[in-house]
Amino acid sequence: MAVSLIVLAAGQGSRMNSDLPKVLHPLAGAPLLHHALRAGFALDPSRVVVVTGHEAAQVEAAARAFDPAVECVRQDPQLGTAHAVDQAAPLLAGAAGEAIVLYGDTPFVRPETLQAMLHARARHAVVVLGFRPADPARYGRLVTQGEGLERIVEWKDATEAERAIGLCNSGVVCASAGVLFDLVARVGKDNAAGEYYLTDIVELARAQGLSAGVVECDAWETLGINTRAELAAAEAAFQARARAAALDDGVTLTAPETVWFGYDTVVGRDAVVGPNVIFGPGVTVESGAEIRGFCHLEGCHISRGATVGPFARLRPGAELAEDVHVGNFVEIKNSVLDQGVKVGHLTYLGDARVGEGTNIGAGTVTCNYDGVSKHRTVIGARAFIGSDTMLVAPVTVGAGAMTASGSVITENVPDDALAVARARQVNKAGFVPRLFEMFKAARAAARKDG
Numbered sequence: 206m207a208v209s210l211i212v213l214a215a216g217q218g219s220r221m222n223s224d225l226p227k228v229l230h231p232l233a234g235a236p237l238l239h240h241a242l243r244a245g246f247a248l249d250p251s252r253v254v255v256v257t258g259h260e261a262a263q264v265e266a267a268a269r270a271f272d273p274a275v276e277c278v279r280q281d282p283q284l285g286t287a288h289a290v291d292q293a294a295p296l297l298a299g300a301a302g303e304a305i306v307l308y309g310d311t312p313f314v315r316p317e318t319l320q321a322m323l324h325a326r327a328r329h330a331v332v333v334l335g336f337r338p339a340d341p342a343r344y345g346r347l348v349t350q351g352e353g354l355e356r357i358v359e360w361k362d363a364t365e366a367e368r369a370i371g372l373c374n375s376g377v378v379c380a381s382a383g384v385l386f387d388l389v390a391r392v393g394k395d396n397a398a399g400e401y402y403l404t405d406i407v408e409l410a411r412a413q414g415l416s417a418g419v420v421e422c423d424a425w426e427t428l429g430i431n432t433r434a435e436l437a438a439a440e441a442a443f444q445a446r447a448r449a450a451a452l453d454d455g456v457t458l459t460a461p462e463t464v465w466f467g468y469d470t471v472v473g474r475d476a477v478v479g480p481n482v483i484f485g486p487g488v489t490v491e492s493g494a495e496i497r498g499f500c501h502l503e504g505c506h507i508s509r510g511a512t513v514g515p516f517a518r519l520r521p522g523a524e525l526a527e528d529v530h531v532g533n534f535v536e537i538k539n540s541v542l543d544q545g546v547k548v549g550h551l552t553y554l555g556d557a558r559v560g561e562g563t564n565i566g567a568g569t570v571t572c573n574y575d576g577v578s579k580h581r582t583v584i585g586a587r588a589f590i591g592s593d594t595m596l597v598a599p600v601t602v603g604a605g606a607m608t609a610s611g612s613v614i615t616e617n618v619p620d621d622a623l624a625v626a627r628a629r630q631v632n633k634a635g636f637v638p639r640l641f642e643m644f645k646a647a648r649a650a651a652r653k654d655g
Contacts, residue, residue, distance in 0.1 A: 206323065207302025209382055210245040211293045214238055214268070214309030215258025215280040220432045226260045228309035229267055230436055233443050233468035234486045234503070237430055238264065240312030240468060242271050245305065247316030248323070252276065252300060254293040255309070258283050264309075285400030286376065287392040294386045304382040306403065310430045312439065314377060318422045322379040329418035330384055331410045333357065334377035338424040344373035345404055347419055354417040357404035361397045372419070374404060375427040384415070443468070451478075467503070479515065487521065505537070526561070540571075543586070555579075557596075560586030560604060568593040585620065 218227025228238040238255070245253065255268040258280045265277040278292045290306055297304070303323060307314065318334065325332045333354060335347045343360040346367050357374050358367050378385070388406040396402060407417045430436050447466035451458060455474035458464050463480045470484040473492030482496050485503025490496065494507045497514035504521025507513060510528040517531050522539030525531065529542045532549040540554045543561040548554065552565055556573040558581070559565065569590050571582040582596045585604030590596075595613040602608065603620035612626040 207300070208248050208250045208323070209252040209297050209300050209302065209304045210242075210248075210250045210254065210307060211290055211297075211304060212238070212241055212245065212253070212255045212268075212307045212309055213286060213289045214241075214264050215256050215261075215283050215289055216310070217259040218310070218431065221436075222433070226264050227430065228264060230430070232312055232430070232436065232439055233447070233466060234484075235468040236267050237312050238267055238309040239271050241307050241309050241314070242268070242275070243468070244314050244316050244319065245307055246272065248305070248319055251302070252297060254278060254296050256280050256289045256292050258289075285394065285398070286403035287389050287401035287405065290385070290403055291389045291401075294389070297382055297386070300382040302382065303379060304385045306376070306378045306385075308376055308429065311375070311377075311427060312430070313426045313428055313443075314375075315422070315426055318420070318426060319377075319379075321422075322377070322420045325418055325420050326379060326381075328416070329353075330380060330415035331388070331407060331417040332379040333407065333417065333419055334375040334379075334427070335372050335419045335421050336375055336424045336427045337371050337421070338373060341368075341371055341373050345376075346370040347372045347374055349419060352418060354407055354419050355411065356408045357402075359396065359398075359402065359404065372421070373427075375422070376403065377427075378403060378406070380406075380410075384410070473509075482514075488519075554582075556598065557582040557584065559584045560588065562587040563590070564588075565590045566592035566594065566610065570595050572597045 214228045216227060221227050229236045232240060253275045255275055255277050257264040257277055261279050268275045268277055276296055278296055280289045280292045303326060305319060322332045322334060345357050345359045346363055347357055348355045388409045391409050392401045392405045394401050410417050425442060428439060430439055444465060448458060448461045448464060451472055456472045457477040460480035464478055465483045467484040467486045467488060469486060470488050472490045475492050476490050477495040479496060479498035481499045483501045487504040488502045490507045491509040493509045495512045500514040500517045502519045505519040505523035507525045508527045511525045513531045516533045518536045520538035523537040524541040526542060526544040528545050530547045531537060534551050535548050536553045538555040540557040542559045545562045546559050548565040549567060551567045552569045554571050556579050557571045563584055572595055573579050580598035582598045583601045585602060587605050588602050589607040591608045591610035593611045594608045597615045600614055600617060602618045605621040606618045607623045608614055609625040612624060614624055614626055618624040
C-alpha cells in the first residue's frame with residue numbers, strides 16, 4: 206500500500222518563548238520533528254512532505270538531516286491547518302494510495318496507531334485519530350453517531366453540550382490522497398478564528414456521501430508540546446516508558462530513575478547499565494555488555510562482552526568490538542577498537558583504528574587535529590602503547606610494537622619495534638640542596654628590596 210506523509214511543522218510556537226522553532230526543541234536527544242517523522246517512516250512511506258513556515262530554513266535542514274528524501278514546502282502566510290495541508294497538494298498531485306497528516310510537535314504517536322488508521326480506511330473514506338483525556342480542556346471535540354463521525358467542532362465554536370463530549374480530536378487524519386486534497390480545497394474559513402480548519406473535511410466528506418470514522422488511542426500518544434513545562438513533562442514521560450521497556454526487555458538498570466535514554470537507543474538483553482548513564486542519539490549496546498556509572502554515550506556501537514566506564518565518554522563513530530574494555534575518564538571518537546582492546550584510563554582516542562588485543566596505556570592521546578584537518582592513527586594488533594604517549598597523526602604503529610612511556614611518536618613504528626621518542630634523562634648529584642639555597646637567597650633579596 207502506497208502511503209504519503211504530510212507533516213505540519215510551520216508554527217512559531219510563541220508559548221515556548223524561544224528563538225528556536227518549536228518543532229526543533231529536543232526530546233530524548235532529538236528534535237520533536239524527528240519523533241514524528243520516525244513514527245511515520247515506520248510505515249515505509251513512498252513520499253514525505255514537511256510543511257514549514259516559521260524559520261523555515263532551519264526546519265527544512267532538520268527534516269532533511271533525518272532523511273534526505275524528505276520534501277519540504279513552505280506555508281506563507283499561515284492560514285490554518287487545512288491551508289497547510291493544501292500546500293503539499295502540488296507536490297503530491299496524482300499520488301496513489303493513502304495520505305496521513307501528522308504534526309511536528311506531537312512526538313508520541315505510535316506506528317501501530319497509524320497502522321490501525323490505515324486498516325480503518327477499509328470502512329471509512331476519512332479516518333480521524335481521537336483520544337479521551339482526563340481533562341478535555343480546549344481540545345476540539347469529535348461528534349459521533351454510532352460508529353460514524355459526524356463532525357469535528359473546535360472548542361471555541363462548540364456549544365456547552367458539545368464541550369461536554371469526552372472524545373477529542375488529535376488532528377491526525379488519514380484518507381486517500383485524492384480525497385484528502387479534494388476536501389481540503391473545499392474548506393472555508395467561516396469560524397471564530399477566521400482560519401481554514403482541517404477538521405472541516407469531515408462534514409464536507411459526509412456532504413458528498415462519504416463516511417468518516419474514528420480510531421482511538423491512549424491520550425499520551427497525542428500529547429502536543431506548546432510550552433517549556435510541557436516539554437519537560439514529555440521528557441519525563443518518555444524516559445519513564447523507555448526505562449520500563451528496557452527492564453521488560455531483560456536489561457539490568459541498577460538505578461533506573463537515573464538513566465536517560467535517547468529516542469533511538471537500543472540495548473540488548475542481559476546488558477547491564479549502571480547509575481547516571483546518559484544515552485544520546487544513535488547508540489546500540491549488544492547483549493551482555495556493561496555500561497558502568499556516569500558514562501555519556503552517543504552515536505556509538507558497543508559489542509557483546511564489552512565494558513565501558515565508569516566516567517567514560519563515547520562520541521559518534523566509536524565502534525567497540527567484543528570484550529573491549531574502556532575505563533574511567535576515557536574518550537573515544539570516530540574510532541574502531543577491535544576485539545579485546547584495553548583502554549584503561551585517562552586517554553583520548555580520536556580518528557583511530559586499534560587492532561585486537563592491544564593495550565593502550567594511561568594518558569595516551571591521538572593528536573588527530575593539526576588546526577586545519579583531522580588525521581588518522583592506526584595501531585596494529587597486540588601492540589603496547591606506553592603511558593603518556595602522544596601519537597601525532599597521521600601515524601601507524603605496527604602489530605606487536607611498543608612505545609616507551611612519555612614518547613611523542615611522529616613517525617611510523619614497524620611491527621615488533623620499540624619506539625622511544627623522549628629527551629634523555631640527566632641526574633645531577635647533590636644539586637637539590639644547592640638549588641633550594643639559591644631559591645631562598647633570591648626570595649630574601651626580593652623582600653629586602655621591597
